[in-house]
Every structure is written in structure tokens, then in C-alpha cells.
Amino acid sequence: MDSIAPTMAPTLALHDSQTRRKQAFSPLDPQHVRVYYCGPTVYDAAHIGNLRAMLSADVLVRVLRVLYPRVTFVRNITDVDDRIADRARANGEDIATLTARTTADFHADLAELNILSPDIEPCATHHIPEMLDMIGRLIENGHAYEAEGHVLFAVRDFASYGALSGRSLDDMLAGARVEIAPYKRDPGDFVLWKPSTPDQPGWDSPYGRGRPGWHIECSAMSHRYLGESFDIHGGGDDLLFPHHENERAQSLCCYPGSRFAQVWLHNAMLLSNGEKMSKSLGNFFTIRQVITRAPAQALRLLFLSAQYRSVLDFTWEKLDDAKRTLDRFYRALERTTSIEDAPIPGAVLTALCDDLNTPLAIAALHPLADAALQGDAQAAASLKAGGKLLGLFAQSPDEWFRAGTDENAVERLIQARLDARKARDFAQADTIRAQLAAQGILLEDGPQGTTWRRA
Numbered sequence: 001m002d003s004i005a006p007t008m009a010p011t012l013a014l015h016d017s018q019t020r021r022k023q024a025f026s027p028l029d030p031q032h033v034r035v036y037y038c039g040p041t042v043y044d045a046a047h048i049g050n051l052r053a054m055l056s057a058d059v060l061v062r063v064l065r066v067l068y069p070r071v072t073f074v075r076n077i078t079d080v081d082d083r084i085a086d087r088a089r090a091n092g093e094d095i096a097t098l099t100a101r102t103t104a105d106f107h108a109d110l111a112e113l114n115i116l117s118p119d120i121e122p123c124a125t126h127h128i129p130e131m132l133d134m135i136g137r138l139i140e141n142g143h144a145y146e147a148e149g150h151v152l153f154a155v156r157d158f159a160s161y162g163a164l165s166g167r168s169l170d171d172m173l174a175g176a177r178v179e180i181a182p183y184k185r186d187p188g189d190f191v192l193w194k195p196s197t198p199d200q201p202g203w204d205s206p207y208g209r210g211r212p213g214w215h216i217e218c219s220a221m222s223h224r225y226l227g228e229s230f231d232i233h234g235g236g237d238d239l240l241f242p243h244h245e246n247e248r249a250q251s252l253c254c255y256p257g258s259r260f261a262q263v264w265l266h267n268a269m270l271l272s273n274g275e276k277m278s279k280s281l282g283n284f285f286t287i288r289q290v291i292t293r294a295p296a297q298a299l300r301l302l303f304l305s306a307q308y309r310s311v312l313d314f315t316w317e318k319l320d321d322a323k324r325t326l327d328r329f330y331r332a333l334e335r336t337t338s339i340e341d342a343p344i345p346g347a348v349l350t351a352l353c354d355d356l357n358t359p360l361a362i363a364a365l366h367p368l369a370d371a372a373l374q375g376d377a378q379a380a381a382s383l384k385a386g387g388k389l390l391g392l393f394a395q396s397p398d399e400w401f402r403a404g405t406d407e408n409a410v411e412r413l414i415q416a417r418l419d420a421r422k423a424r425d426f427a428q429a430d431t432i433r434a435q436l437a438a439q440g441i442l443l444e445d446g447p448q449g450t451t452w453r454r455a
């Protein structure tokens with residue numbers, strides 16, 4: 001496998017949702033690439049559908065860090081939302097307790113999947129002044145209006161409204177659930193600020209005590225940390241309309257002459273067992289539910305087995321397949337000793353530079369694993385470097401093969417087998433060995449004693 005020098009790095013091409021084509025990525029500042037992804041609304045455990053955008057962003061940022069000297073990745077936390085307030089009330093806890101716990105759980109889930117933390121993770125509630133500043137500017141320049149304690153964005157006055165999602169305003173409104181309200185000039189006008197009752201979270205503002213609409217959060221936080229124009233904005237394709245269309249409208253109208261995001265990335269949805277995930281179908285899983293039943297790395301590999309723009313169907317069988325693939329990769333890694341660091345294999349980086357083609361990148365790992373299993377230490381080193389770029393191999397082979405095992409119970413049985421052998425009760429020793437083998441534990445007797453690993 002060829003290694004590549006940085007000067008020969010392939011060109012990154014990304015599919016931009018707005019132009020609807022794949023194009024060479026050209027950062028505004030090649031010395032500093034800036035990326036924004038919409039993060040979670042923290043009222044409930046993250047489900048595996050949420051994971052797709054987080055993983056797409058993770059692979060993107062890992063690739064950008066190979067290609068560019070500096071990358072700033074911002075992913076927000078939405079910690080003000082009516083679902084949060086409703087859930088906190090239902091749980092009988094205060095909002096801050098609920099959002100802090102849910103955020104910590106989200107971080108723990110992502111860490112197990114070896115998803116890197118963003119460089120900046122702003123919370124909406126810490127950026128209310130920035131949102132009010134944008135709202136004030138939009139009213140001033142005639143793109144927003146105040147009505148009955150609300151501030152609304154006037155979609156008809158922004159000629160390029162709909163350019164991102166590529167549909168006419170009337171088509172979009174027909175297909176979306178828009179709230180009809182008497183204070184709206186147009187049914188498509190969306191809320192920038194809304195009034196809060198005394199029992200709802202709220203902040204003082206020129207329009208009375210209230211709280212922000214969802215879309216203004218991301219416009220305010222991306223502006224604060226990445227500026228008026230930045231490189232990449234991403235999220236799930238369910239965010240394309242209205243969320244991203246509205247973010248774009250607010251930001252472009254607030255800062256005339258700016259470009260907001262240059263490239264928009266949207267990942268396709270996740271199916272579960274062939275259908276859209278829903279609690280009533282019994283195919284709804286949180287990340288935590290899945291990674292208590294299977295290794296988190298197997299879930300990561302399964303998700304990377306589909307390119308982010310194609311629909312991915314989650315099944316437990318595919319998760320088993322992913323685990324078996326990782327077993328094989330890890331056997332290849334442990335087959336040779338003293339693996340040195342190797343450059344990223346050219347085929348892996350080239351695949352990822354082609355609109356993050358993760359299935360092709362994984363396919364390029366298989367011949368390396370084949371060679372490594374034959375004892376080729378250089379191939380093993382390349383396998384490790386390629387896998388690490390995909391965020392795999394967070395564990396050592398030893399950790400991987402022992403995971404999920406009650407180590408104390410294994411050690412006790414190994415001791416019992418040694419005692420049996422000392423007593424020349426070989427039948428009993430063989431029985432214990434067979435009992436462990438049935439649990440997938442293989443024993444290896446060596447000069448240093450007996451060691452074990454998962455089959």
C-alpha cells in the first residue's frame with residue numbers, strides 16, 4: 001500500500017446540498033477550516049438516529065485535520081426548548097439538572113464511540129445576548145417584525161428563501177407543519193423570539209420576557225465562534241428544512257454581504273430493521289441500549305459501512321457482522337509484534353476525500369488485514385493507521401478480545417484448572433478448558449503461565 005506525502009494528498013470533494021453536486025472543497029482560509037454541526041436537544045437519551053450526524057462530522061473533522069493545519073469544529077447544545085421544560089416538569093426536576101445530566105450522558109455515549117469532542121460546544125442558554133443582538137438587527141433592517149410579544153422573520157422579504165432546500169416557498173409550506181397564528185403576516189414566517197409565561201424559562205428582552213426560537217440559536221452561535229462566513233455546516237437531512245433554511249435566511253439578512261456556510265453537508269436518515277425508527281414499532285434504540293449489548297466500536301464500524309448520504313439500515317445481524325470484521329482486524333493487528341507507526345494508506349485517504357466514502361475506505365483495510373494475518377508487520381502498521389483515521393482501534397487487541405468478559409470468573413477457573421492439573425486430575429482440567437471454550441475464552445499455556453483471550 002502506498003503511503004502519501006502531504007504534498008500528494010488527494011483533493012477533498014464534498015457534496016454540497018445547496019448546489020446539489022459534489023465539488024472540490026476550497027476553504028475560505030486554507031490555514032484555518034471552520035465547521036459547524038447542529039448538536040442535540042438535551043431532554044432525553046440520544047438514539048442511534050442521532051448518531052449518524054455526529055459520526056459524519058467526526059470523520060469529516062478527522063480528514064480535515066490530516067489535510068489542513070488548523071480546524072475549528074463547533075457543535076452546539078440546545079438546552080432551551082419546550083420539550084426540555086415539559087420533560088423536567090414531568091420528571092419533577094429542574095431544567096438545569098435535566099440538561100446537565102442528559103448532556104453528560106450524551107458525552108459519555110459519544111466518547112465510547114470514539115467520537116472526538118468538538119473544539120467549542122456552546123450552550124444556547126449562554127448565548128441569549130448574541131441572539132437578541134441578531135434579532136435587533138433583523139428588526140432594524142426590516143427582515144423581522146414584532147407582534148404580540150413575538151418576533152417573527154418575514155420569509156417573503158428574503159428573495160433567496162428556499163434556495164438551500166431547493167423548493168419554492170409555497171411547496172415547502174405545503175409539505176411542512178407550519179404553525180398558523182393570527183400574529184403572523186405569512187404562514188411561513190418563523191419565530192425568532194416568543195413570550196414566556198412565568199413558569200416557563202425566559203429572559204428579559206426589548207420584546208418582554210421570553211425565550212428564543214430554535215433556529216436563531218445556531219445562527220448566533222456559529223457567528224460568535226466562526227464568523228459571518230465559514231466553511232462547512234452540517235447535520236441530518238431532516239434539518240435541511242426548515243431549520244437550516246431558516247438559519248441561512250437569518251444570518252444572510254443579518255449580515256448583508258456575508259455568505260454564511262460555503263458548503264452544506266446533510267447525512268441521510270437511519271432506518272432500523274427496514275423501517276423508520278419509532279417507539280411503537282419496537283425498533284427504537286438509544287445509543288446506550290445498543291452499546292450495552294454490543295461493542296461500541298462495532299456500532300461505529302456498522303455506521304461507517306454506509307456512505308453518509310445513503311440510507312443506512314440498522315439490524316442486530318449487521319452489528320454482529322461488524323463485530324466479526326473487527327475481530328478479524330484485531331487478530332491481524334496482534335499477529336505481528338512491535339508495530340511501528342505507518343503513514344495513512346493512500347487508498348483509505350483517497351476514499352475519504354471522495355465525499356467521505358467510508359465503505360470504500362473500509363474495503364481498503366481488508367487486503368491490509370489479509371497481509372497482516374500472513375505476518376506482514378508493515379501491512380499491520382498500515383491497517384492500524386488507516387483504521388485510526390476512521391476512528392477505529394480505540395482499544396488494544398487485548399482489550400478488544402477481553403471486553404465483556406467477567407475477568408475474575410475466568411481467573412478463578414484458570415486457577416481451578418491449574419489446581420486440577422497439579423493433582424493430576426486431567427479430566428477435570430479438560431472439562432474446565434472446554435467450559436471456558438464454550439464461553440468463547442481460549443487458554444494459552446506458556447512459560448509465563450496460562451493466559452487467555454476471547455476467541
Ligand SMILES: [Zn+2]
Nearest residue numbers: 038039218243
Ligand atoms: Zn442548527
